[in-house]
Amino acid sequence: MTCLDYTEWIARMLEGSLPERRMTELEAHLSGCRRCRAELLLQKKIHEALVQELPSGLSADFARRVTEKAISDRAAEKRAQRWANLVPVFAFAVGSALLLVFRTDLARILPALMEPVVQGLAAPVAWIGDAVMGFLARAADVPLEQVSALEVLSRPLVMAVAATLLAGIPTIWAFTRIFAFLRE
Amino acid sequence: MDDKRPVAERTDEELVERCREEDHEAFAEIVTRYQHRIHWLVRRMVGSLEGEDLTQEVFLRVYRAIPGFRSGSKFSTWIYKIAHNLCLSELRKRGRRGEHLSLEEEGDEKVHRLLPPSRTDLEEEIEQLDLSENIQALVEQLPARQRTALTLFYVNQARYEEIAEIMGIPLGTVKTYIHRAKLRLRELVLASTDLADLVAGPSGDAVSNGGQTG
Numbered sequence A: 001m002t003c004l005d006y007t008e009w010i011a012r013m014l015e016g017s018l019p020e021r022r023m024t025e026l027e028a029h030l031s032g033c034r035r036c037r038a039e040l041l042l043q044k045k046i047h048e049a050l051v052q053e054l055p056s057g058l059s060a061d062f063a064r065r066v067t068e069k070a071i072s073d074r075a076a077e078k079r080a081q082r083w084a085n086l087v088p089v090f091a092f093a094v095g096s097a098l099l100l101v102f103r104t105d106l107a108r109i110l111p112a113l114m115e116p117v118v119q120g121l122a123a124p125v126a127w128i129g130d131a132v133m134g135f136l137a138r139a140a141d142v143p144l145e146q147v148s149a150l151e152v153l154s155r156p157l158v159m160a161v162a163a164t165l166l167a168g169i170p171t172i173w174a175f176t177r178i179f180a181f182l183r184e
Numbered sequence B: 001m002d003d004k005r006p007v008a009e010r011t012d013e014e015l016v017e018r019c020r021e022e023d024h025e026a027f028a029e030i031v032t033r034y035q036h037r038i039h040w041l042v043r044r045m046v047g048s049l050e051g052e053d054l055t056q057e058v059f060l061r062v063y064r065a066i067p068g069f070r071s072g073s074k075f076s077t078w079i080y081k082i083a084h085n086l087c088l089s090e091l092r093k094r095g096r097r098g099e100h101l102s103l104e105e106e107g108d109e110k111v112h113r114l115l116p117p118s119r120t121d122l123e124e125e126i127e128q129l130d131l132s133e134n135i136q137a138l139v140e141q142l143p144a145r146q147r148t149a150l151t152l153f154y155v156n157q158a159r160y161e162e163i164a165e166i167m168g169i170p171l172g173t174v175k176t177y178i179h180r181a182k183l184r185l186r187e188l189v190l191a192s193t194d195l196a197d198l199v200a201g202p203s204g205d206a207v208s209n210g211g212q213t214g
Helices: A003-015 A020-032 A034-051 A062-084 A086-101 A106-140 A144-148 A155-183 B012-020 B024-046 B051-068 B075-096 B122-128 B135-139 B144-154 B160-167 B171-191
Strands: none
Touching: A003 A020, A003 A034, A003 B171, A020 A034, A034 B122, A034 B135, A034 B144, A034 B171, A062 A086, A062 A155, A062 B024, A062 B051, A086 A155, A106 A155, B012 B024, B012 B051, B012 B075, B024 B051, B024 B075, B024 B135, B024 B144, B051 B075, B075 B144, B075 B160, B135 B144, B135 B171, B144 B160, B144 B171, B160 B171
Protein backbone atom coordinates (compact mmCIF):
# COMPACT_ATOMS: atom_id res chain seq x y z
CA MET A 1 0.00 0.00 0.00
CA THR A 2 1.21 3.50 -0.81
CA CYS A 3 0.21 6.99 0.27
CA LEU A 4 -1.67 7.25 -3.06
CA ASP A 5 -3.94 4.40 -1.93
CA TYR A 6 -4.34 5.84 1.57
CA THR A 7 -5.34 9.19 0.06
CA GLU A 8 -8.32 7.43 -1.56
CA TRP A 9 -9.11 5.61 1.68
CA ILE A 10 -9.16 8.93 3.55
CA ALA A 11 -11.72 10.23 1.05
CA ARG A 12 -13.85 7.11 1.55
CA MET A 13 -13.55 7.39 5.33
CA LEU A 14 -14.89 10.97 5.24
CA GLU A 15 -17.74 9.82 2.98
CA GLY A 16 -18.52 7.12 5.55
CA SER A 17 -17.97 4.28 3.07
CA LEU A 18 -14.63 2.80 4.22
CA PRO A 19 -15.04 -0.77 5.55
CA GLU A 20 -14.22 -1.28 9.24
CA ARG A 21 -11.20 -3.56 8.62
CA ARG A 22 -9.61 -0.94 6.36
CA MET A 23 -10.35 1.76 8.92
CA THR A 24 -8.07 0.01 11.43
CA GLU A 25 -5.32 -0.27 8.83
CA LEU A 26 -5.71 3.39 7.85
CA GLU A 27 -5.57 4.53 11.48
CA ALA A 28 -2.34 2.53 11.97
CA HIS A 29 -0.86 4.15 8.87
CA LEU A 30 -1.95 7.66 9.92
CA SER A 31 -0.24 7.33 13.29
CA GLY A 32 3.10 6.85 11.53
CA CYS A 33 2.75 9.01 8.40
CA ARG A 34 2.95 12.80 8.65
CA ARG A 35 2.04 13.26 4.99
CA CYS A 36 -1.21 11.30 5.31
CA ARG A 37 -2.12 13.15 8.53
CA ALA A 38 -1.72 16.38 6.55
CA GLU A 39 -3.79 14.78 3.78
CA LEU A 40 -6.57 14.03 6.27
CA LEU A 41 -6.48 17.65 7.42
CA LEU A 42 -6.66 18.87 3.81
CA GLN A 43 -9.64 16.68 2.96
CA LYS A 44 -11.41 17.81 6.13
CA LYS A 45 -10.85 21.43 5.04
CA ILE A 46 -12.42 20.64 1.64
CA HIS A 47 -15.32 18.91 3.41
CA GLU A 48 -15.88 21.95 5.65
CA ALA A 49 -15.77 24.29 2.65
CA LEU A 50 -18.39 22.17 0.87
CA VAL A 51 -20.87 22.10 3.76
CA GLN A 52 -20.49 25.72 4.84
CA GLU A 53 -23.56 27.93 4.66
CA LEU A 54 -22.99 30.48 1.94
CA PRO A 55 -25.11 33.50 1.05
CA SER A 56 -27.24 32.43 -1.90
CA GLY A 57 -27.11 35.78 -3.69
CA LEU A 58 -30.89 35.89 -4.17
CA SER A 59 -32.59 39.25 -3.86
CA ALA A 60 -34.13 39.93 -0.45
CA ASP A 61 -37.72 40.02 -1.74
CA PHE A 62 -37.35 36.81 -3.80
CA ALA A 63 -39.99 34.80 -1.89
CA ARG A 64 -42.56 37.62 -2.14
CA ARG A 65 -41.94 38.15 -5.86
CA VAL A 66 -42.16 34.44 -6.68
CA THR A 67 -45.37 34.03 -4.69
CA GLU A 68 -46.97 37.02 -6.40
CA LYS A 69 -45.94 35.75 -9.82
CA ALA A 70 -47.26 32.26 -9.08
CA ILE A 71 -50.61 33.73 -7.99
CA SER A 72 -50.88 36.05 -11.02
CA ASP A 73 -49.90 33.21 -13.42
CA ARG A 74 -52.56 30.98 -11.88
CA ALA A 75 -55.18 33.76 -12.21
CA ALA A 76 -54.24 34.30 -15.88
CA GLU A 77 -54.41 30.55 -16.50
CA LYS A 78 -57.87 30.41 -14.92
CA ARG A 79 -59.07 33.33 -17.04
CA ALA A 80 -57.79 31.61 -20.18
CA GLN A 81 -59.48 28.35 -19.14
CA ARG A 82 -62.72 30.19 -18.44
CA TRP A 83 -62.91 31.69 -21.92
CA ALA A 84 -61.81 28.40 -23.47
CA ASN A 85 -65.12 26.99 -22.18
CA LEU A 86 -66.97 29.24 -24.57
CA VAL A 87 -65.09 28.14 -27.72
CA PRO A 88 -67.38 25.16 -28.47
CA VAL A 89 -70.42 27.32 -27.59
CA PHE A 90 -69.33 29.97 -30.10
CA ALA A 91 -68.68 27.27 -32.67
CA PHE A 92 -72.15 25.84 -32.09
CA ALA A 93 -73.75 29.33 -32.28
CA VAL A 94 -71.86 30.20 -35.47
CA GLY A 95 -72.87 26.90 -37.04
CA SER A 96 -76.51 27.53 -36.15
CA ALA A 97 -76.33 31.10 -37.48
CA LEU A 98 -74.86 29.90 -40.77
CA LEU A 99 -77.67 27.38 -41.11
CA LEU A 100 -80.20 30.17 -40.58
CA VAL A 101 -78.47 32.63 -42.93
CA PHE A 102 -78.23 30.13 -45.75
CA ARG A 103 -81.74 28.83 -44.99
CA THR A 104 -80.46 25.30 -44.89
CA ASP A 105 -83.16 22.67 -44.91
CA LEU A 106 -82.00 20.46 -42.05
CA ALA A 107 -84.92 18.06 -42.54
CA ARG A 108 -83.51 17.28 -45.99
CA ILE A 109 -79.82 17.39 -45.19
CA LEU A 110 -79.72 15.46 -41.92
CA PRO A 111 -81.16 12.20 -43.32
CA ALA A 112 -78.72 12.49 -46.24
CA LEU A 113 -75.84 13.02 -43.80
CA MET A 114 -76.94 10.14 -41.59
CA GLU A 115 -77.59 7.70 -44.42
CA PRO A 116 -73.96 6.50 -44.73
CA VAL A 117 -73.80 6.11 -40.96
CA VAL A 118 -77.04 4.11 -40.88
CA GLN A 119 -75.78 1.97 -43.79
CA GLY A 120 -72.48 1.34 -42.07
CA LEU A 121 -74.11 0.41 -38.79
CA ALA A 122 -76.82 -1.80 -40.37
CA ALA A 123 -74.77 -5.03 -40.41
CA PRO A 124 -73.42 -4.88 -36.81
CA VAL A 125 -76.82 -3.72 -35.48
CA ALA A 126 -78.54 -6.61 -37.27
CA TRP A 127 -76.02 -9.05 -35.82
CA ILE A 128 -76.58 -7.68 -32.29
CA GLY A 129 -80.35 -7.77 -32.86
CA ASP A 130 -80.20 -11.42 -33.96
CA ALA A 131 -78.07 -12.32 -30.95
CA VAL A 132 -80.48 -10.56 -28.55
CA MET A 133 -83.49 -12.22 -30.12
CA GLY A 134 -81.82 -15.62 -29.97
CA PHE A 135 -81.10 -15.05 -26.28
CA LEU A 136 -84.69 -13.90 -25.55
CA ALA A 137 -86.12 -16.89 -27.44
CA ARG A 138 -83.99 -19.31 -25.42
CA ALA A 139 -84.77 -17.51 -22.14
CA ALA A 140 -88.53 -17.47 -22.77
CA ASP A 141 -88.45 -20.94 -24.31
CA VAL A 142 -90.36 -19.84 -27.41
CA PRO A 143 -89.58 -20.62 -31.05
CA LEU A 144 -87.24 -18.11 -32.68
CA GLU A 145 -89.75 -17.50 -35.50
CA GLN A 146 -92.28 -16.22 -32.96
CA VAL A 147 -89.77 -13.67 -31.60
CA SER A 148 -88.68 -12.65 -35.09
CA ALA A 149 -92.26 -11.92 -35.97
CA LEU A 150 -92.29 -8.92 -33.58
CA GLU A 151 -92.89 -5.67 -35.34
CA VAL A 152 -89.69 -4.01 -36.65
CA LEU A 153 -89.08 -0.43 -35.52
CA SER A 154 -90.16 1.98 -38.20
CA ARG A 155 -87.36 3.75 -40.10
CA PRO A 156 -88.79 7.28 -39.45
CA LEU A 157 -88.72 6.57 -35.71
CA VAL A 158 -85.05 5.50 -35.85
CA MET A 159 -84.20 8.58 -37.87
CA ALA A 160 -86.03 10.84 -35.40
CA VAL A 161 -84.15 9.35 -32.47
CA ALA A 162 -80.82 9.74 -34.29
CA ALA A 163 -81.60 13.36 -35.25
CA THR A 164 -82.56 14.18 -31.66
CA LEU A 165 -79.29 12.74 -30.38
CA LEU A 166 -77.32 14.56 -33.07
CA ALA A 167 -78.80 17.92 -32.13
CA GLY A 168 -79.31 17.25 -28.43
CA ILE A 169 -75.82 16.11 -27.43
CA PRO A 170 -74.01 19.25 -28.71
CA THR A 171 -76.73 21.43 -27.15
CA ILE A 172 -76.38 19.79 -23.74
CA TRP A 173 -72.57 19.95 -24.01
CA ALA A 174 -72.74 23.65 -24.94
CA PHE A 175 -74.89 24.32 -21.86
CA THR A 176 -72.44 22.51 -19.56
CA ARG A 177 -69.62 24.71 -20.94
CA ILE A 178 -71.73 27.84 -20.33
CA PHE A 179 -72.33 26.70 -16.74
CA ALA A 180 -68.58 26.03 -16.34
CA PHE A 181 -67.84 29.53 -17.63
CA LEU A 182 -70.32 31.11 -15.20
CA ARG A 183 -69.10 29.02 -12.27
CA GLU A 184 -65.46 30.12 -12.75
CA MET B 1 -60.06 21.06 15.68
CA ASP B 2 -58.77 24.01 13.63
CA ASP B 3 -54.95 24.13 13.60
CA LYS B 4 -53.81 27.66 14.48
CA ARG B 5 -50.05 27.07 14.33
CA PRO B 6 -48.13 29.66 12.25
CA VAL B 7 -46.93 28.45 8.85
CA ALA B 8 -43.28 28.58 9.93
CA GLU B 9 -43.97 25.79 12.45
CA ARG B 10 -45.62 23.46 9.96
CA THR B 11 -43.98 20.53 8.18
CA ASP B 12 -43.40 20.64 4.43
CA GLU B 13 -46.21 18.15 3.85
CA GLU B 14 -48.67 20.26 5.91
CA LEU B 15 -47.71 23.31 3.86
CA VAL B 16 -48.37 21.35 0.65
CA GLU B 17 -51.84 20.45 1.91
CA ARG B 18 -52.54 24.13 2.58
CA CYS B 19 -51.18 25.10 -0.85
CA ARG B 20 -53.73 22.74 -2.38
CA GLU B 21 -56.39 24.90 -0.70
CA GLU B 22 -54.78 27.94 -2.35
CA ASP B 23 -53.18 29.20 0.87
CA HIS B 24 -50.61 31.64 -0.55
CA GLU B 25 -48.95 32.20 2.79
CA ALA B 26 -48.09 28.49 2.88
CA PHE B 27 -46.53 28.68 -0.58
CA ALA B 28 -44.49 31.74 0.42
CA GLU B 29 -43.19 29.74 3.40
CA ILE B 30 -42.13 26.88 1.09
CA VAL B 31 -40.23 29.38 -1.09
CA THR B 32 -38.58 30.94 1.96
CA ARG B 33 -37.63 27.52 3.31
CA TYR B 34 -36.10 26.18 0.07
CA GLN B 35 -34.98 29.24 -1.90
CA HIS B 36 -31.31 29.17 -0.90
CA ARG B 37 -30.89 25.40 -1.23
CA ILE B 38 -32.58 25.39 -4.65
CA HIS B 39 -30.58 28.41 -5.76
CA TRP B 40 -27.32 26.70 -4.82
CA LEU B 41 -28.30 23.55 -6.65
CA VAL B 42 -29.25 25.56 -9.74
CA ARG B 43 -26.06 27.60 -9.65
CA ARG B 44 -23.88 24.55 -9.19
CA MET B 45 -25.66 22.71 -12.01
CA VAL B 46 -25.90 25.44 -14.63
CA GLY B 47 -23.51 28.11 -13.40
CA SER B 48 -24.17 31.53 -11.95
CA LEU B 49 -25.73 33.16 -15.01
CA GLU B 50 -29.56 33.12 -15.02
CA GLY B 51 -29.43 31.37 -11.63
CA GLU B 52 -32.16 33.53 -10.08
CA ASP B 53 -34.47 33.24 -13.11
CA LEU B 54 -34.14 29.46 -13.12
CA THR B 55 -34.70 29.29 -9.37
CA GLN B 56 -37.89 31.31 -9.85
CA GLU B 57 -38.98 28.94 -12.62
CA VAL B 58 -38.44 25.97 -10.29
CA PHE B 59 -40.85 27.44 -7.74
CA LEU B 60 -43.42 28.35 -10.40
CA ARG B 61 -43.33 24.74 -11.60
CA VAL B 62 -43.65 23.53 -8.02
CA TYR B 63 -46.73 25.74 -7.56
CA ARG B 64 -48.35 24.33 -10.69
CA ALA B 65 -47.40 20.73 -9.82
CA ILE B 66 -48.47 20.77 -6.15
CA PRO B 67 -51.94 19.32 -6.87
CA GLY B 68 -50.14 16.25 -8.29
CA PHE B 69 -47.78 15.80 -5.32
CA ARG B 70 -48.36 12.32 -3.87
CA SER B 71 -48.98 12.20 -0.14
CA GLY B 72 -46.39 9.95 1.48
CA SER B 73 -43.58 11.17 -0.79
CA LYS B 74 -40.79 13.24 0.70
CA PHE B 75 -41.30 16.86 -0.31
CA SER B 76 -37.59 17.78 -0.39
CA THR B 77 -36.83 14.91 -2.80
CA TRP B 78 -39.73 15.98 -5.00
CA ILE B 79 -38.74 19.65 -5.17
CA TYR B 80 -35.06 18.82 -5.82
CA LYS B 81 -36.15 16.49 -8.60
CA ILE B 82 -38.10 19.33 -10.25
CA ALA B 83 -35.06 21.63 -9.93
CA HIS B 84 -32.73 18.91 -11.26
CA ASN B 85 -34.95 18.19 -14.30
CA LEU B 86 -35.28 21.88 -15.11
CA CYS B 87 -31.50 22.35 -14.93
CA LEU B 88 -30.96 19.32 -17.16
CA SER B 89 -33.29 20.83 -19.79
CA GLU B 90 -31.36 24.09 -19.53
CA LEU B 91 -28.02 22.27 -19.94
CA ARG B 92 -29.36 20.41 -22.98
CA LYS B 93 -30.57 23.68 -24.48
CA ARG B 94 -27.15 25.21 -23.92
CA GLY B 95 -25.53 22.11 -25.39
CA ARG B 96 -27.63 22.54 -28.52
CA ARG B 97 -26.55 26.16 -28.69
CA GLY B 98 -22.92 24.99 -28.54
CA GLU B 99 -22.25 26.44 -25.09
CA HIS B 100 -20.14 24.72 -22.45
CA LEU B 101 -21.38 22.85 -19.33
CA SER B 102 -22.17 19.69 -21.27
CA LEU B 103 -23.44 16.51 -19.62
CA GLU B 104 -20.50 14.45 -20.86
CA GLU B 105 -18.66 12.77 -18.01
CA GLU B 106 -14.93 12.47 -17.86
CA GLY B 107 -13.01 9.29 -17.10
CA ASP B 108 -12.05 7.67 -13.84
CA GLU B 109 -10.59 10.10 -11.30
CA LYS B 110 -7.21 9.17 -9.84
CA VAL B 111 -4.91 10.76 -7.31
CA HIS B 112 -2.19 12.56 -9.26
CA ARG B 113 -0.71 14.77 -6.56
CA LEU B 114 0.57 14.02 -3.08
CA LEU B 115 1.53 16.36 -0.30
CA PRO B 116 5.32 16.54 0.09
CA PRO B 117 6.49 14.40 3.04
CA SER B 118 9.44 16.63 3.92
CA ARG B 119 7.74 19.96 4.65
CA THR B 120 7.61 20.48 8.39
CA ASP B 121 5.10 23.35 8.36
CA LEU B 122 2.64 21.48 6.11
CA GLU B 123 -0.15 20.97 8.64
CA GLU B 124 0.05 24.61 9.68
CA GLU B 125 -0.14 25.74 6.04
CA ILE B 126 -3.19 23.57 5.42
CA GLU B 127 -4.78 24.86 8.62
CA GLN B 128 -4.42 28.41 7.31
CA LEU B 129 -5.82 27.53 3.89
CA ASP B 130 -9.09 29.44 3.24
CA LEU B 131 -11.17 27.56 0.70
CA SER B 132 -14.44 29.37 1.38
CA GLU B 133 -13.74 31.99 -1.29
CA ASN B 134 -12.83 29.80 -4.25
CA ILE B 135 -14.63 26.50 -3.55
CA GLN B 136 -17.57 27.55 -5.78
CA ALA B 137 -15.26 28.28 -8.72
CA LEU B 138 -13.51 24.93 -8.24
CA VAL B 139 -16.78 22.99 -7.98
CA GLU B 140 -17.92 24.59 -11.25
CA GLN B 141 -14.96 22.90 -12.97
CA LEU B 142 -16.32 19.42 -12.14
CA PRO B 143 -18.33 17.41 -14.71
CA ALA B 144 -22.05 18.23 -14.48
CA ARG B 145 -23.30 14.99 -12.91
CA GLN B 146 -20.50 14.85 -10.35
CA ARG B 147 -21.16 18.48 -9.48
CA THR B 148 -24.88 17.80 -9.04
CA ALA B 149 -24.39 14.73 -6.84
CA LEU B 150 -21.81 16.55 -4.73
CA THR B 151 -24.08 19.58 -4.25
CA LEU B 152 -27.10 17.47 -3.34
CA PHE B 153 -24.98 15.56 -0.81
CA TYR B 154 -23.17 18.44 0.87
CA VAL B 155 -25.30 21.55 0.30
CA ASN B 156 -28.77 20.05 0.16
CA GLN B 157 -27.84 17.34 2.66
CA ALA B 158 -29.72 14.69 0.71
CA ARG B 159 -29.01 11.03 1.47
CA TYR B 160 -27.50 8.71 -1.16
CA GLU B 161 -30.91 7.07 -1.76
CA GLU B 162 -32.60 10.44 -2.26
CA ILE B 163 -29.89 11.56 -4.70
CA ALA B 164 -30.39 8.35 -6.66
CA GLU B 165 -34.12 9.09 -6.88
CA ILE B 166 -33.62 12.77 -7.76
CA MET B 167 -31.04 12.05 -10.48
CA GLY B 168 -32.69 8.83 -11.67
CA ILE B 169 -29.49 6.79 -11.37
CA PRO B 170 -28.48 3.67 -9.35
CA LEU B 171 -27.27 4.08 -5.77
CA GLY B 172 -23.78 2.78 -6.62
CA THR B 173 -23.41 5.39 -9.36
CA VAL B 174 -24.27 8.15 -6.87
CA LYS B 175 -21.51 6.97 -4.53
CA THR B 176 -19.06 6.78 -7.43
CA TYR B 177 -19.93 10.30 -8.61
CA ILE B 178 -19.46 11.77 -5.13
CA HIS B 179 -16.19 9.93 -4.56
CA ARG B 180 -14.78 10.94 -7.95
CA ALA B 181 -15.98 14.52 -7.49
CA LYS B 182 -14.16 14.77 -4.17
CA LEU B 183 -10.91 13.36 -5.54
CA ARG B 184 -11.08 15.69 -8.51
CA LEU B 185 -11.89 18.64 -6.26
CA ARG B 186 -8.88 17.75 -4.13
CA GLU B 187 -6.71 17.75 -7.25
CA LEU B 188 -8.10 21.16 -8.21
CA VAL B 189 -7.42 22.55 -4.73
CA LEU B 190 -3.84 21.27 -4.82
CA ALA B 191 -3.32 22.57 -8.36
CA SER B 192 -4.43 26.02 -7.19
CA THR B 193 -1.88 26.05 -4.33
CA ASP B 194 1.82 25.21 -4.12
CA LEU B 195 1.23 22.56 -1.48
CA ALA B 196 1.59 19.41 -3.55
CA ASP B 197 3.96 17.55 -5.85
CA LEU B 198 2.72 15.93 -9.03
CA VAL B 199 3.32 12.22 -8.54
CA ALA B 200 1.41 10.62 -11.41
CA GLY B 201 0.42 11.76 -14.88
CA PRO B 202 -3.17 11.57 -16.14
CA SER B 203 -2.55 8.00 -17.27
CA GLY B 204 -1.36 7.06 -13.78
CA ASP B 205 2.34 6.88 -14.72
CA ALA B 206 4.64 7.89 -11.90
CA VAL B 207 6.48 11.12 -12.57
CA SER B 208 8.31 11.82 -9.37
CA ASN B 209 7.93 11.31 -5.63
CA GLY B 210 6.15 8.06 -6.41
CA GLY B 211 3.79 7.78 -3.47
CA GLN B 212 5.79 5.47 -1.31
CA THR B 213 4.54 4.30 2.06
CA GLY B 214 5.05 6.65 5.02
